[in-house]
Amino acid sequence: MDSLLFLGYEFLAVLAPLCLIYLIRHGLDRSFGWLLIFGIYLMMMFKVTGAGTLYDISMYGFQWRGEQVNFIPFEGEASLINNLLNVIMLMPFGFMAASFFQGKAKTTKVISSGFSLILLIELSQLLNNRRTDIDDVIMNGAGLIIGLIIWKTCSLINSRLSLFNIKSPIKFQVITVVLIVFLSRFFLLNDYGLAKIIYNF
Structure with missing residues (x-):
């Protein structure tokens, strides 16, 4: 029940x-409908990646530590599963x-957005003591390109399928939806604050 409450709160926020x-x-x-699907996808992505929030700053402070950032690709033992999931x-x-x-x-628009x-996610992770890694950027970028190639391939195979050729695209720019x-x-999500209210600690 509590998990549903937290999920509902996140949806609202x-x-x-x-x-x-x-x-x-x-x-x-x-x-x-397409906007809502895209918004839910982005919400889940930010949740899974642990994108930082304003309230993370109040909990952890804002401190730059060198070990939080890795600029060297595939340094050390790379997790195949983690890389695959990032793609x-x-x-x-x-x-x-x-x-x-x-x-x-x-x-160009798809790649730039x-x-x-990707950079928004990686930089925001510095706010909650997570690690920002160039490997994630590379793997995410590969997934982005693969998704674009799949769309182009599907469009060439059958441009008339509404699944692949949306006649009513969202009226916001993609990057606008991402930023909103x-x-x-x-600014609005504070799971820890909600937990304090529910569990009274």
Whole structure:
């Protein structure tokens, strides 16, 4: 029961601002469902990667420690499972972002927005004592490219399938959705504060 409460709180804190802003600007249209799916995906990605929040700063302080950052690719023993998961995690982003972007320079837009997301996650992890690793950036980037290639391949095979050729792309820029979800999590999500209220400690 408590886990459902925490999950519901996270949904409200992270996704409610995105939905509210979109509904005010565009109303409930055919694109809203795609926006919600994309928002949930981003929310889960930030959760799994442990993206930092404002409340992490109050708990851990803001201190730069050299051992938190690794700029040397594949130094030491690399975890195959971890690297594989990092690749898989960004594949949906490459696929969905390619579906949402319209017009020219689609590939450039997908890659630039994807790497902006990756850097946002990695840098925010410095706020909660997690390790920022170049390996994660490389593997995430590989997943991003693979997702983009899958979308291009599917589009070539059958451009008429609505699954691969969205006729009503979201009306926000992809990077705008990323920033709204991230900032909502950063400023509004405080799991520790909710736990203090529930468990009275």
